[in-house]
Amino acid sequence: MFALIGKKAGDPRSRSHVAYLGAEDRRVLPRPLRRMVRFGVSLATGRIHIPGHTGTFATFGFLSAVGLYGMSLGGHAQDVAQATTAAVGFAIEDVRVSGNGETSEIDILQLLGLDGTTSLVALDVDAARRKLSGLPWVQYAEVRKVYPRTIEVMLKEREAFGVWQHGSELSLIERNGSIIAPLRDSKFASLPLFVGRDAETAAASFVDQMAAWPDIRSRIRAYVRVAGRRWDVHLDNGVVLKLPEANIGNALAVMARLEKEQGILERDIAAVDLRLEDRTTVELTTGASERRKDALEARTKALKKAGEQS
Known part of the structure; x- marks a missing residue:
């Protein structure tokens, strides 16, 4: 109520003054709140029809949301999804493995945790790939x-080299x-x-160099x-070839020539030293060395005896 003093009821100035005071004192709600108020009024007056069982469904929805939120906080969402999807027909029953020559299928199943109840829907493919890539x-x-x-x-x-x-x-x-x-059996003995x-790091390059000498390799x-x-190579008959640090090809060429001309690898020797470019040293076996020593001694005695007789 507004109190007007000294003005007539029909005076236009009075009406304008009333309107001015009303506009100043009136409180206008924000737009979102006005919509909520209008909805509440419509709901209270029955102008909005609510379907039956809405409250029941809303309650179940609320409880489901609370349950899902709780499972998420507790870290059980994956387990629930796993059990649910497996129960409705998505349990993994067949695993097709290809490309495994040395990797056991049993190791694959155990690593992925596949026990007949694992859900295909819940399986994390990227995680499974990372696990398998960790196998030796x-x-x-x-x-x-x-x-x-x-x-x-x-x-x-x-591939094993x-x-x-x-x-x-x-x-x-x-x-x-x-x-x-680790080497566990004789499967890779060859x-x-x-x-x-x-x-291990220098092996491949050296084997490639030896490819030019197939008879020795x-x-x-x-x-x-x-x-x-540098390298020493041990041959199938026990002979050791001592190779130089550089110019391996030249050393092997000398070795190939000696083998072709003298059959040196078939003799009673222990090693052939090819480390020096200007000479090749042959090391005899213990038995051959003793026999050579005996032969030299016998020769010396024979020459000495022949000199005395002359």
Whole structure:
């Protein structure tokens, strides 16, 4: 109510003054609140029709949201999804593995945790790929879902190049020198043996150099790295070829000539020293050395006796 003094009821100035005072004192709600008020009024007066069972559905929705939120906080959402989707027909029943020559299918199943109740929907393909890539022989792994109950595992395995002996340990290595796994059986006995420090990293380049000498290479049983600088090669008959640090090709050419002209590798020798370019040294076996010594002594005595008689 507004109090008007000294003005007539019909005076226009009075009406304008009333309107002015009303506009000043009136409070206007923000637009979002006005919508809420109008909705509340309409709901109270029955102008808005609410379908039956809305409250029941809303209650269930609220409880479901609270449950999901609780499972998320507790870290059980994945387990619930796993159990639910497996129960409705998405449990993994078939695993197709390809490309595995050295990797056991049992190891794959155990690593992925596939026990017959694992859900295909809930399976994390990226995590499965990372796990498989951590297996010793696996270079690359691919995992694919095939709905409704199958996964395909495709592997690319590493290739064994040789056996590296470091101390008392034997390990399978790749061509680049990377260790694949410890040597556990005689399955890879035919692979070349590399011995010594840095032998695993220098192996491939040296074997490539030996490719030009197939007759010698076919007889090598072990490549021994000496002081991380040069190689000794052990042949199938026990003879050791001591190669230089540089100009290996020249040394092998000398060795090939000696073998062709004199059949030196078939003699009773222990080693051929090819480290010096201007000369080649042959080391006899213990038995051959003793026989040579005896022969020299006998020859000396014979010459001495012949001189005395003359």
